[in-house]
Amino acid sequence: MPERPGGRTARVRASVLRAAGDLLVESGFARLDLGDLARRAEVGKTTVYRRWGSVTAVVTDMLLEMAVESVPRADTGSLLGDLRANARLVVRTLTDRRQGPLFKAMLAAATSDVDTAEALKRFYATRIAEWAPCVTDAAARGEVPADTDAEEVIRAVSAPLYYRLVTGTGELDDAVADRAAEAAVAAAKAGVFRRGEHALD
Amino acid sequence: MPERPGGRTARVRASVLRAAGDLLVESGFARLDLGDLARRAEVGKTTVYRRWGSVTAVVTDMLLEMAVESVPRADTGSLLGDLRANARLVVRTLTDRRQGPLFKAMLAAATSDVDTAEALKRFYATRIAEWAPCVTDAAARGEVPADTDAEEVIRAVSAPLYYRLVTGTGELDDAVADRAAEAAVAAAKAGVFRRGEHALD
DNA sequence: TCCTTAACGGGACTGTGGTGCCATTAAGGT
DNA sequence: ACCTTAATGGCACCACAGTCCCGTTAAGGA
Numbered sequence: 469m470p471e472r473p474g475g476r477t478a479r480v481r482a483s484v485l486r487a488a489g490d491l492l493v494e495s496g497f498a499r500l501d502l503g504d505l506a507r508r509a510e511v512g513k514t515t516v517y518r519r520w521g522s523v524t525a526v527v528t529d530m531l532l533e534m535a536v537e538s539v540p541r542a543d544t545g546s547l548l549g550d551l552r553a554n555a556r557l558v559v560r561t562l563t564d565r566r567q568g569p570l571f572k573a574m575l576a577a578a579t580s581d582v583d584t585a586e587a588l589k590r591f592y593a594t595r596i597a598e599w600a601p602c603v604t605d606a607a608a609r610g611e612v613p614a615d616t617d618a619e620e621v622i623r624a625v626s627a628p629l630y631y632r633l634v635t636g637t638g639e640l641d642d643a644v645a646d647r648a649a650e651a652a653v654a655a656a657k658a659g660v661f662r663r664g665e666h667a668l669d
Numbered sequence: 670m671p672e673r674p675g676g677r678t679a680r681v682r683a684s685v686l687r688a689a690g691d692l693l694v695e696s697g698f699a700r701l702d703l704g705d706l707a708r709r710a711e712v713g714k715t716t717v718y719r720r721w722g723s724v725t726a727v728v729t730d731m732l733l734e735m736a737v738e739s740v741p742r743a744d745t746g747s748l749l750g751d752l753r754a755n756a757r758l759v760v761r762t763l764t765d766r767r768q769g770p771l772f773k774a775m776l777a778a779a780t781s782d783v784d785t786a787e788a789l790k791r792f793y794a795t796r797i798a799e800w801a802p803c804v805t806d807a808a809a810r811g812e813v814p815a816d817t818d819a820e821e822v823i824r825a826v827s828a829p830l831y832y833r834l835v836t837g838t839g840e841l842d843d844a845v846a847d848r849a850a851e852a853a854v855a856a857a858k859a860g861v862f863r864r865g866e867h868a869l870d
Numbered sequence: 871t872c873c874t875t876a877a878c879g880g881g882a883c884t885g886t887g888g889t890g891c892c893a894t895t896a897a898g899g900t
Numbered sequence: 901a902c903c904t905t906a907a908t909g910g911c912a913c914c915a916c917a918g919t920c921c922c923g924t925t926a927a928g929g930a
Contacts, residue, residue: 496781497780573780575835576776576780576781579773579774579777579835580698580700580777581699586837588836589836589837592838593838596838620839620848623829623832623833623838623839624829624852627828627831627832628824628825628828630831630832630835630836631824631827631831631832634776634779635776635790635831636779636786636789636793637790637797637824647861647862650859651852651853651856651861652852652856654858654859654861655852655853655855655856657855660848660851660852660855661852
């Protein structure tokens with residue numbers, strides 16, 4: 469029983485995912501209709517319902533697609549420089565005319581579907597792991613304690629930005645990005661993100 | 670033309686909002702059907718559609734209801750103590766069997782409806798303002814710079830917790846809460862959250 | 871090149887989420 | 901106590917998202 473993911477099938481998938489992105493940006497997650505999606509992608513309605521079957525499944529597939537393409541981490545020579553680059557990248561992504569609504573849709577989809585939630589978790593785990601070396605390098609340079617939890621630091625940079633995105637409180641610009649990076653560095657240097665038990669000063 | 674929000678109307682609203690909470694906890698935001706909601710609340714389907722008209726509108730009304738009841742801030746005598754209390758409260762809320770799914774539903778609803786987003790923003794703005802005095806008091810005690818942005822510090826405490834909630838990366842327990850509080854304090858003491866322009870060290 | 875069959879597409883169908891209509895109930899003022 | 905009318909509830913109705921069926925297309929192996 470031969471598999472056949474090539475040619476037409478791949479073309480259909482690409483067309484549907486691209487159209488889904490367009491519709492999510494235009495109308496948002498809640499108003500995304502699979503009938504519209506099929507028409508927009510110039511693909512049979514039956515095909516969309518058979519291969520994906522639900523809006524969340526389409527979003528999940530988009531996430532798997534996005535997880536493939538990796539974003540190279542920065543290497544400015546200082547932890548603050550690297551994290552600032554990371555924070556600005558995140559802000560640029562979340563405020564991007566196209567990617568912003570896309571990320572919001574994905575977060576929304578993940579709250580109501582376990583498969584999407586799992587895909588989202590993997591996506592972020594991957595992204596975080598890609599940037600963690602910034603912190604381990606900084607630890608090697610002696611900028612932060614050697615037993616600093618690198619991934620925890622990366623999460624600390626993104627956290628204030630996503631908090632603003634989902635709660636709507638506060639702006640989302642480069643100034644906020646810089647502050648997020650500075651806060652993460654200050655906390656890391658103070659030893660807040662050291663692994664395991666440690667006394668508080 | 671007399672208004673009449675009392676008696677039966679209020680009873681219907683209370684019944685619907687309570688039922689909505691139950692259904693959101695049981696089935697989640699995406700599967701909430703207004704027909705089911707009406708039956709569960711023992712209220713006419715027409716009434717639900719006339720007064721609210723959409724799932725997001727019901728969620729928005731729940732948010733307005735929740736915004737009324739205020740949560741008293743802590744006053745332990747130290748900034749770290751206060752923020753730790755705040756962080757643990759947030760974690761307890763987000764991991765609560767009932768409130769957790771409720772908050773997820775509200776965040777999801779806010780991404781697809783501007784009215785809900787506005788209500789959510791007001792809700793958090795209120796909560797943040799209630800806890801801001803912890804920081805201004807600490808500034809008065811000299812724990813942090815006098816020109817520290819109090820609300821920014823409070824946001825910094827919640828941010829890592831909400832980041833975990835929406836991305837699914839990492840645990841959500843008291844240890845994380847404590848680290849969030851410690852990180853915010855460390856950054857605040859380092860002057861990261863001072864208002865206006867300031868040089869980086 | 872040919873053959874098998876996985877995958878797609880069109881069109882008819884249906885279950886149900888959402889609306890319109892109107893009689894009934896009960897706030898709230900006098 | 902009575903009257904006005906805002907608000908509710910039941911029922912019939914409708915539009916359309918999602919399913920089914922079946923003929924058609926084109927991967928991919930021999």
